Amino acid sequence: MSRIGVFVCHCGENISATVNCEKVAQISKELKGVEFSTDYKYMCSDPGQTMLKEAIKEHKLDGVVVAACSPRMHEPTFRKACSEAGLNPYLCEMSNIREHCSWVHPKDDLTTEKAEDLVRVMVEKVKKNKALNSIKVPVTKTALVIGGGVAGIQAALDIANCGHKVVMVEKQPSIGGHMSQLSETFPTLDCSQCILTPRMVEIAQHPNITLYTYAEVEKVDGFIGNFKITVRKKSKSLDEHLCTGCGLCTTKCPQKKIPNEFERGLGFRPAIYVPFPQAVPNKPVIDRENCTYYIKGKCKVCEIVCPTKAIRFDQEDELVEIEAGAIVLATGFDVLKSDFFPEYGYGKYKDVIDGLQFERLASASGPTMGEIRRPSDGQIPKKIVFVACAGSRDPAKGIEYCSKICCMYTAKHAMLYKHKVHDGTPYVFYMDIRAGGKMYEEFVRRAIVEDETQYIRGRVSTIYEKNGKLIVKGADTLMGAEPVEIEADMVVLATAGVANHGAEALAQTVHVSYDAYKFFAEAHPKLKPVETNTAGIFLAGACQAPKDIPESVAAASGAAVKVAALFSNDELTREPLIAVVNRQAPPVFSSCVGCFLCQSVCPYQAIEREEIKNRNGEVIKTLAKVNEGLCQGCGTCVALCRTKAIDIHGYSNQQVYTEVMALLND
Amino acid sequence: MQDFEPKIVAFVCNWCTYAGADLTGTSRTKYAANVKIIRFPCTGRIDFMILMKAFENGADGIIVSGCHPNDCHYSTGNFHARRRWIVFRNLMNFTGIDTERILFSWVSAAEGFKWADVVNNTVAKIREMGPYENYNKIAVSTLLKEEVSNHE
Amino acid sequence: MNELINKVTKLLNDKTIDAFIGYGQGSTDRVRAIFARTVEQASKLIYTPACTFNLSGYLLKHEVKHLGKLGILANVAALRSIMQLASEFQIKDGEVYILFVNDDASLTEFSDFQSIEAFLEKANIDITPDEKARIEKIEAMSVSERWEFWNKEFEKCIKCYACRAACPMCYCHRCTTDVNQPQWIPVASHERGNLDYHLMRAMHLAGRCINCGECANACPMDIPLNLLTYQLIDPIKTGFGATAGMKADAVYALSTFKPDDKENFII
Numbered sequence A: 001m002s003r004i005g006v007f008v009c010h011c012g013e014n015i016s017a018t019v020n021c022e023k024v025a026q027i028s029k030e031l032k033g034v035e036f037s038t039d040y041k042y043m044c045s046d047p048g049q050t051m052l053k054e055a056i057k058e059h060k061l062d063g064v065v066v067a068a069c070s071p072r073m074h075e076p077t078f079r080k081a082c083s084e085a086g087l088n089p090y091l092c093e094m095s096n097i098r099e100h101c102s103w104v105h106p107k108d109d110l111t112t113e114k115a116e117d118l119v120r121v122m123v124e125k126v127k128k129n130k131a132l133n134s135i136k137v138p139v140t141k142t143a144l145v146i147g148g149g150v151a152g153i154q155a156a157l158d159i160a161n162c163g164h165k166v167v168m169v170e171k172q173p174s175i176g177g178h179m180s181q182l183s184e185t186f187p188t189l190d191c192s193q194c195i196l197t198p199r200m201v202e203i204a205q206h207p208n209i210t211l212y213t214y215a216e217v218e219k220v221d222g223f224i225g226n227f228k229i230t231v232r233k234k235s236k237s238l239d240e241h242l243c244t245g246c247g248l249c250t251t252k253c254p255q256k257k258i259p260n261e262f263e264r265g266l267g268f269r270p271a272i273y274v275p276f277p278q279a280v281p282n283k284p285v286i287d288r289e290n291c292t293y294y295i296k297g298k299c300k301v302c303e304i305v306c307p308t309k310a311i312r313f314d315q316e317d318e319l320v321e322i323e324a325g326a327i328v329l330a331t332g333f334d335v336l337k338s339d340f341f342p343e344y345g346y347g348k349y350k351d352v353i354d355g356l357q358f359e360r361l362a363s364a365s366g367p368t369m370g371e372i373r374r375p376s377d378g379q380i381p382k383k384i385v386f387v388a389c390a391g392s393r394d395p396a397k398g399i400e401y402c403s404k405i406c407c408m409y410t411a412k413h414a415m416l417y418k419h420k421v422h423d424g425t426p427y428v429f430y431m432d433i434r435a436g437g438k439m440y441e442e443f444v445r446r447a448i449v450e451d452e453t454q455y456i457r458g459r460v461s462t463i464y465e466k467n468g469k470l471i472v473k474g475a476d477t478l479m480g481a482e483p484v485e486i487e488a489d490m491v492v493l494a495t496a497g498v499a500n501h502g503a504e505a506l507a508q509t510v511h512v513s514y515d516a517y518k519f520f521a522e523a524h525p526k527l528k529p530v531e532t533n534t535a536g537i538f539l540a541g542a543c544q545a546p547k548d549i550p551e552s553v554a555a556a557s558g559a560a561v562k563v564a565a566l567f568s569n570d571e572l573t574r575e576p577l578i579a580v581v582n583r584q585a586p587p588v589f590s591s592c593v594g595c596f597l598c599q600s601v602c603p604y605q606a607i608e609r610e611e612i613k614n615r616n617g618e619v620i621k622t623l624a625k626v627n628e629g630l631c632q633g634c635g636t637c638v639a640l641c642r643t644k645a646i647d648i649h650g651y652s653n654q655q656v657y658t659e660v661m662a663l664l665n666d
Numbered sequence B: 001m002q003d004f005e006p007k008i009v010a011f012v013c014n015w016c017t018y019a020g021a022d023l024t025g026t027s028r029t030k031y032a033a034n035v036k037i038i039r040f041p042c043t044g045r046i047d048f049m050i051l052m053k054a055f056e057n058g059a060d061g062i063i064v065s066g067c068h069p070n071d072c073h074y075s076t077g078n079f080h081a082r083r084r085w086i087v088f089r090n091l092m093n094f095t096g097i098d099t100e101r102i103l104f105s106w107v108s109a110a111e112g113f114k115w116a117d118v119v120n121n122t123v124a125k126i127r128e129m130g131p132y133e134n135y136n137k138i139a140v141s142t143l144l145k146e147e148v149s150n151h152e
Numbered sequence C: 001m002n003e004l005i006n007k008v009t010k011l012l013n014d015k016t017i018d019a020f021i022g023y024g025q026g027s028t029d030r031v032r033a034i035f036a037r038t039v040e041q042a043s044k045l046i047y048t049p050a051c052t053f054n055l056s057g058y059l060l061k062h063e064v065k066h067l068g069k070l071g072i073l074a075n076v077a078a079l080r081s082i083m084q085l086a087s088e089f090q091i092k093d094g095e096v097y098i099l100f101v102n103d104d105a106s107l108t109e110f111s112d113f114q115s116i117e118a119f120l121e122k123a124n125i126d127i128t129p130d131e132k133a134r135i136e137k138i139e140a141m142s143v144s145e146r147w148e149f150w151n152k153e154f155e156k157c158i159k160c161y162a163c164r165a166a167c168p169m170c171y172c173h174r175c176t177t178d179v180n181q182p183q184w185i186p187v188a189s190h191e192r193g194n195l196d197y198h199l200m201r202a203m204h205l206a207g208r209c210i211n212c213g214e215c216a217n218a219c220p221m222d223i224p225l226n227l228l229t230y231q232l233i234d235p236i237k238t239g240f241g242a243t244a245g246m247k248a249d250a251v252y253a254l255s256t257f258k259p260d261d262k263e264n265f266i267i
């Protein structure tokens, strides 16, 4: 038999002006199982809470209903008060007789009756409530950062500086990401390498950071606070401890004509290479696909010349196991390339290049030492056309979004060009100029006014070659769609920023969701921009959507704070209002039949498989099991399960059923 | 029929519609007292069986409401709910359950006024339709049978 | 028929299987399921035009499972059941030996799920024109006529649960009808409980029903309860692009969604 206490609040006059609170308290007293009931002016005030606590003790209450304002307002208050009086907080419920009753109805009998109904529903519900304890999950205070671009670097340094361990996994031989390829950066035109390199070095030297380059995450198990990650360190064919980074091998390698990825094909590299001079770590790897030894079985020139005998041709990939409490995804983005623009002749005409290639041309350490020379003949282009929105905002190309960074870097490119080729003319074809950001609009203005860039509003329809010139045809929509034709020496396409190749696979490995464009999805577009739907996994930088450097860095610091907050306790406390799959004595074990139809509905991948084994270790059943660390308590699985094997605390089948019964059968 | 007061149960999610109804309250927007809310964590939690139970226990109308698509607190619960509603509504229709008596809506935490409208319109509509006789009839004949079997 | 008996005899002899689920002659002139564990029992196997019912329901029954490795004579419905059960992790590839009698009486054996999937792609899986016509007739009624129609039908139900036992997709070991905390489905067979039961049954089979019709065949009260689930096949197919029992790794239509799923009733 229950001993429930009902406390009806007047909320000053907010409730009592339209609801007869005394009557509600009186009627509630008549309900079966109600031991005590009263009404009071302000239940949430100190005296109100004291009264509640005393009543719990005096009447040995085993359930409490507070009829007052919205539980979204004061449920924590009253649950805490109950807990202080020795009653399990989850045995306290609230009836919302203010927002849902007194404030929205006139003063009459119906309103008071509704309040009585709402109290009765909660009295019946609370009888079915169970005492629950909050869930404690231990936290491993190591963060895994995947991707070593500027976002990953920022996140790793922030977390490491909070005193926590960080493991960084980077796919390429060096960290740095796209930013290391950039020449100068908007809106200040400071040299990209100059601001990035010190931070890359800091990563390598930080006592709290372990760096794995040329490595990829292969498997992720576990959940928030307790991830188990397998990392594959691809063989570099090198003993990194012996290598001093002298670079002799790279100069002697007979393979010299491999297109250089870092230069985006505008230069060459050998088979044993360091991607760029400031690389971190500054030690070479052998690209086995292009190495003569791996192709033909002989060569080994590098091994012969290496003064420290660091080359290891028989080195194998290594699998490293990592335990981490949180994961930051910072795998960045990619830009469209290749055959995406047959109409612009990219790939066909050497002098049609993309923005990143232009960055390399403009870079002092690039293939032309910073001079703008066109790839075909090394001439300095006198007329150059920049095409913004190449692929972006074009539903026909499947990219409906704005790539966001191109307007800015196109203005930057026009400027850099003009600074280097004083007598040249830069043209920009654009759809709109989107320059929202601190000092951004001013920056674009400068490109137009000071550097005399010719901005033409319209899309380019075709580009073709004629007499050594690139004919760019478009329309000027500000001049009544008048056709425009420019004989250019070189064309730069601001190709759309897209999700990384392999982002989808990584999302599946790590168990986070992604959007229609394969960018990783945030948990909430406004309020949880750096969280994913998987607890303990966060996002930093352009892996979420195209972002510029300031935004990437801000997001990275945001993600780092989330990680640091998570690591600030040894244990994670979570509300126990989560789903459970029932368990019974053998041989039944559970009413779950292991259909796993519930598995794919869970937004948090919280439903796991548990194998029930007999004494001989043979699997006799596979049952669903809810991971306490991951479940957020939405209950979507509960409504799906045909056999009602899953239920959810706080909104259990018994509870909601009872509520409906109590509401309709007075 | 004059003094028929429809009984309407609203099944709503905690994050959008419940909060929206809170806002209706804070804005002191008035609406009919016939609708009573049962709170769920998410529309994804709302089992068709609980809707069934509401009708058979004398509800004249039902409101089911949650976050707009893409706004789900749990990101996808409402999408799953929507599929189930599509199917369940089909089945109700085929078995002759009056789908005019069950309203599905998206009401966000900011749509306090919309909530008042949803309630008022539903109450007005059900008031016009009258009590849910069909379901009530089987409920009554069931009670009689239960009594008979209890006497046996 | 001989080919079938020979094949099963061979399978039993070389211990490929321990038991074979096929058709045999019942006591009256009805066909029934037999479970052949010996060569002698295998010789009783028949295959006649009357052998139309879906034997796959037996695959998950406790008593049958305990016979060891099973073989089965499957028709199209049974193949679809097996695919659906596979997608619900109830049958693993290679776990059951599957034989199928072709139109020319020759035998096909399905060595893996993939071959079943390929076969089903070309098979006729539609409900019969007669069933379709009956659904359309009900759909043409007014709401209250439909209500009366089904109410009359459900009134007859004696809650024997023969339909549940016959359905290959009803394999839960504790059906929600047997849950008593809360008592979702009243135990007695009165109109209210019957309606509850039939709505629940239909919803639980929505997107999973492979239209074999065993439920209606099994019903001693001749309730056309197969129409309830058949009626949902089309909207699930056109709305969500899903058809039950076609692929062993299919994702259940109601376990997934598309952000742009179409509806016209949510305000």
Ligand SMILES: Cc1cc2nc3c(=O)[nH]c(=O)nc-3n(C[C@H](O)[C@H](O)[C@H](O)COP(=O)(O)OP(=O)(O)OC[C@H]3O[C@@H](n4cnc5c(N)ncnc54)[C@H](O)[C@@H]3O)c2cc1C
Pocket: A146, A147, A148, A149, A150, A151, A152, A169, A170, A171, A172, A174, A175, A176, A177, A178, A179, A182, A184, A185, A186, A187, A215, A216, A217, A330, A331, A332, A333, A334, A335, A355, A356, A359, A405, A409, A412, A500, A502, A506, A540, A541, A542, A543, A547, A548, A549, A550, A552
């Ligand atoms: C042409 C061009 C010019 C630009 N100019 C400017 C500018 O002037 N100013 C400005 O603010 N921004 C500029 N940007 C934008 C800038 O490049 C990005 O904001 C920035 O690079 C984003 O950093 P990130 O770390 O998020 O991603 P990235 O730089 O893409 O770094 C991602 C890193 O993750 C690694 N990675 C990828 N997948 C995996 C995996 N599976 N496992 C492990 N590691 C992985 C990659 O190798 C890379 O190192 C420009 C962009 C372009 C294309």
Ligand code: SF4
Pocket: A581, A591, A592, A593, A594, A595, A596, A597, A598, A599, A623, A624, A640, A641, A642, A643, A644, A645, A646
């Ligand atoms: S909990 Fe329910 S839905 Fe999930 S596997 Fe078990 S029976 Fe299937």
Ligand code: SF4
Pocket: A578, A579, A601, A602, A603, A604, A605, A606, A607, A626, A630, A631, A632, A633, A634, A635, A636, A637, A638, A648
């Ligand atoms: S309640 Fe929601 S989050 Fe928890 S296991 Fe079920 S579907 Fe997943």
Ligand code: SF4
Pocket: C156, C157, C158, C159, C160, C161, C162, C163, C164, C218, C219, C220, C221, C222, C223, C225
């Ligand atoms: S077989 Fe027929 S009578 Fe028996 S429970 Fe099913 S519908 Fe009712």
